[in-house]
Amino acid sequence: xxxxxxxxxxxxxLGICLLCLIVSSCQKKPEENVLVIGLEGNPTxxxxxxxxxxxxxxxxxxxxxxxxxxxxxxxxxxxxTEKYENPTPxxxxxxxxxxxxxxxxxxxxxxxxxxTFETIRDPSFKSPxxxxxxxxxxIKIVDEYTIEFELxxxxxxxxxxxxxxxxxxxxxxxxGEKFGQHPMGTGPxxxxxxxxxxxxxxxxxxxxxxxxxxxxxxxxxxxxxxxxRVFELKKGSVHLLQNSVPxxxxxxxxxxPGIEIIRKDGINYSYIxxxxxxxxxxxxxxxxxxxxxxxxxxxxxxxxxxxxxxxxGLLAPSNWAYEGEVARYDYRPETSRKLLDEAGYLDPDGxxxxxxxxxxxxxxxxxxxxxxxxxxxxxxxxxxxxLETRSYEWGTFFADIKSGNFQLYTLTWVGxxxxxxxxxxxxxxxxxxxxxxxGRYKNEEIDRLLExxxxxxxxxSRKEIYSRIQKILAEELPYISLWYSTNVVAQTKGxxxxxxxxxxxxxxxxxxxxxxxxx
Amino acid sequence: xxNRFAIIGLVVxxxxxxxxxxxxILAPYDPNxxxxxxxxxSPRQGHLLGQDRLGRDILxxxxxxxxxxxxxxxxxxxxxxxxxxxxxxxxxYYGGAIDELFMRVIDILLAFPGILxxxxxxxxxxxxxxxxxxxxxxxxxxxxxxxxxxxxxSVREREYTLSVKALGASDLRVILRHIIPNILSPVxxxxxxxxxxxxxxxxxxxxxxxxxxxMPSWGAMLxxxxxFLEVAPHLSTFPGCAIILIVLGFNFLGDGxxxxxxxxxxxxxxxx
Numbered sequence: 001x002x003x004x005x006x007x008x009x010x011x012x013x014l015g016i017c018l019l020c021l022i023v024s025s026c027q028k029k030p031e032e033n034v035l036v037i038g039l040e041g042n043p044t045x046x047x048x049x050x051x052x053x054x055x056x057x058x059x060x061x062x063x064x065x066x067x068x069x070x071x072x073x074x075x076x077x078x079x080x081t082e083k084y085e086n087p088t089p090x091x092x093x094x095x096x097x098x099x100x101x102x103x104x105x106x107x108x109x110x111x112x113x114x115x116t117f118e119t120i121r122d123p124s125f126k127s128p129x130x131x132x133x134x135x136x137x138x139i140k141i142v143d144e145y146t147i148e149f150e151l152x153x154x155x156x157x158x159x160x161x162x163x164x165x166x167x168x169x170x171x172x173x174x175x176g177e178k179f180g181q182h183p184m185g186t187g188p189x190x191x192x193x194x195x196x197x198x199x200x201x202x203x204x205x206x207x208x209x210x211x212x213x214x215x216x217x218x219x220x221x222x223x224x225x226x227x228x229r230v231f232e233l234k235k236g237s238v239h240l241l242q243n244s245v246p247x248x249x250x251x252x253x254x255x256x257p258g259i260e261i262i263r264k265d266g267i268n269y270s271y272i273x274x275x276x277x278x279x280x281x282x283x284x285x286x287x288x289x290x291x292x293x294x295x296x297x298x299x300x301x302x303x304x305x306x307x308x309x310x311x312x313g314l315l316a317p318s319n320w321a322y323e324g325e326v327a328r329y330d331y332r333p334e335t336s337r338k339l340l341d342e343a344g345y346l347d348p349d350g351x352x353x354x355x356x357x358x359x360x361x362x363x364x365x366x367x368x369x370x371x372x373x374x375x376x377x378x379x380x381x382x383x384x385x386x387l388e389t390r391s392y393e394w395g396t397f398f399a400d401i402k403s404g405n406f407q408l409y410t411l412t413w414v415g416x417x418x419x420x421x422x423x424x425x426x427x428x429x430x431x432x433x434x435x436x437x438x439g440r441y442k443n444e445e446i447d448r449l450l451e452x453x454x455x456x457x458x459x460x461s462r463k464e465i466y467s468r469i470q471k472i473l474a475e476e477l478p479y480i481s482l483w484y485s486t487n488v489v490a491q492t493k494g495x496x497x498x499x500x501x502x503x504x505x506x507x508x509x510x511x512x513x514x515x516x517x518x519x
Numbered sequence: 520x521x522n523r524f525a526i527i528g529l530v531v532x533x534x535x536x537x538x539x540x541x542x543x544i545l546a547p548y549d550p551n552x553x554x555x556x557x558x559x560x561s562p563r564q565g566h567l568l569g570q571d572r573l574g575r576d577i578l579x580x581x582x583x584x585x586x587x588x589x590x591x592x593x594x595x596x597x598x599x600x601x602x603x604x605x606x607x608x609x610x611x612y613y614g615g616a617i618d619e620l621f622m623r624v625i626d627i628l629l630a631f632p633g634i635l636x637x638x639x640x641x642x643x644x645x646x647x648x649x650x651x652x653x654x655x656x657x658x659x660x661x662x663x664x665x666x667x668x669x670x671x672x673s674v675r676e677r678e679y680t681l682s683v684k685a686l687g688a689s690d691l692r693v694i695l696r697h698i699i700p701n702i703l704s705p706v707x708x709x710x711x712x713x714x715x716x717x718x719x720x721x722x723x724x725x726x727x728x729x730x731x732x733x734m735p736s737w738g739a740m741l742x743x744x745x746x747f748l749e750v751a752p753h754l755s756t757f758p759g760c761a762i763i764l765i766v767l768g769f770n771f772l773g774d775g776x777x778x779x780x781x782x783x784x785x786x787x788x789x790x791x
Contacts, residue, residue, distance in 0.1 A: 375555065388733065
């Protein structure tokens with residue numbers, strides 16, 4: 001008996017521990033009037049000057065305001081600016097709105113604006129926006145509410161780069177590098193708490209200059225697993241998912257009476273990139289043959305469940321500079337075989353298993369992308385090209401792409417609104433790390449047009465220049481355009497006012513509210 | 520009772536081996552043949568175990584997937600066995616500094632969690648069949664080396680070993696002809712369990728996307744299916760059953776072999 005005593009004690013303690021565990025793992029009921037949004041990945045830095053990942057950029061859109069903003073149709077509008085002038089082609093003058101307050105109650109003035117852009121321009125600060133401001137010569141404070149930017153030469157994309165959020169100088173200087181961990185801006189929501197890898201909580205800003213948001217708070221909950229994320233939405237512990245529902249889960253959500261799905265044509269552009277320094281791929285006929293061999297419609301219909309539209313170029317049809325009259329590559333395997341024969345790559349055994357040549361195709365470990373790779377491999381096999389698909393962990397994959405260590409790869413450009421992106425992607429001087437010309441594309445005419453497009457300030461003439469660029473690129477095929485993904489929002493019924501923005505920004509959250517029917 | 524399980528195990532293992540060898544004859548379809556519009560097809564006539572996301576036949580993929588498991592199982596176990604046997608023999612026979620050295624190396628290696636080390640290695644070397652085998656061998660030999668050394672320590676002092684030595688036999692002859700044949704039974708048992716463990720480890724690595732690429736593998740199929748558990752549970756159920764079956768098969772067989780090869784048990788049964 002004497003040995004039994006302590007054992008019972010231990011059992012008792014174990015029981016208590018287990019009970020504590022169970023109690024602590026039970027979830028609290030969600031608070032009322034708080035919107036929970038599921039994210040598939042982790043934001044890394046909420047400092048708008050440094051934010052590079054899509055999650056941080058999107059969350060920043062409701063903590064901060066920039067001098068300019070984009071509306072849901074990607075039109076550029078003034079934001080913190082009452083009005084702006086362009087007295088000479090190289091000078092921009094902004095009159096700031098009065099009475100705009102940071103979350104600590106201090107008013108936003110011209111020195112904050114100057115400080116924000118001065119730090120971005122400082123190369124030691126390593127801001128990803130540095131390139132957009134390389135043509136900036138000086139920033140002048142005219143008075144407390146007026147600020148002037150002077151450029152070295154006319155630079156049309158300049159206004160677009162002013163959507164970066166303005167930060168409070170005093171707080172940013174005091175916090176230093178930690179500013180990105182507890183950011184403070186002028187936006188409709190103010191930062192409350194960040195549990196890294198788990199959630200970010202924001203409260204409504206009662207002093208917001210456009211009025212108090214209708215929600216009390218917003219919580220961003222990180223749920224990396226696709227299945228779990230969909231279950232959380234069904235269960236109600238997450239209210240809204242934006243572009244993070246896997247296509248194969250759409251059916252389940254559509255059948256759910258408590259969930260509403262909103263679709264909108266998107267601008268996120270998926271493509272196949274070629275390495276133009278590769279012996280086989282430097283041949284235009286081979287690239288065109290590959291384009292003709294791909295059956296995009298099949299992939300869109302069966303793998304993407306119709307949630308995409310075939311693409312013709314980097315700019316989506318909703319963009320003001322979009323050019324639709326370009327060379328198109330529909331599924332024509334016969335043309336593809338003919339082009340390959342003409343290029344000198346004959347099929348050694350016709351329909352047989354031997355291939356004309358072998359290519360390696362790289363992708364990330366994203367499941368959907370891997371699956372698309374397997375389908376592409378099958379489609380190319382039908383015209384006699386062997387495609388070896390390899391998936392790599394993101395870091396390795398992206399480093400290889402940047403260093404030119406690939407033949408073919410696939411990626412997606414997200415949130416493109418400014419046609420100057422073409423300079424970053426196809427100008428011969430934009431080879432990484434300067435830009436994103438990863439395929440090492442070189443074309444003097446394109447270089448000249450791209451430079452012209454930057455200097456030209458008149459929108460109609462700019463449109464002509466970019467039309468020409470789009471036509472040449474569709475013919476030359478440094479990229480094969482795959483599709484524009486359709487934007488999909490899956491939300492609990494009873495949420496009103498959420499609008500999809502081109503870059504997936506959460507800007508519309510300040511208008512969002514729950515109607516009475518909310519369970 | 521035990522014997523019956525061992526026989527079941529043996530039968531499973533034999534069927535598994537034959538499946539791997541005759542995969543191209545047994546499989547009703549090419550394992551990579553896609554039928555996109557039939558994605559998630561349920562089990563039915565023509566596709567007994569259904570079709571996966573890309574409309575590939577699951578039965579054919581399981582049949583071909585057995586080849587990866589067999590290949591990884593056999594090569595990892597044989598390489599590990601060879602290494603373990605050599606190192607264990609040297610350490611056990613000579614003792615002293617060699618023994619000290621090898622045992623400390625083994626202690627260090629045992630301090631790593633096996634599957635984590637394998638994940639680490641395949642992540643660095645890149646996912647491929649060869650690298651999976653390599654990663655599993657790094658720790659695989661340790662168990663064999665320890666068993667062999669232990670056996671050597673006891674056998675090298677036995678009368679028959681001492682007398683062979685006294686007759687002037689070389690070390691190599693003593694080890695190869697007289698000691699190893701007498702210590703093989705525990706090693707064979709260990710190898711049988713080892714097969715099960717290695718197959719499971721390969722499936723885990725493939726599940727994490729660190730396995731072979733371009734060949735159907737059970738672990739990878741399981742992991743792909745897990746994504747669609749709610750829409751199409753058959754995608755992960757069948758490869759999961761295949762893994763359970765083969766691992767159980769090897770474990771039953773190992774258990775049976777242990778009983779059968781156990782010298783003590785033989786004595787007991789003779790006495791009774």
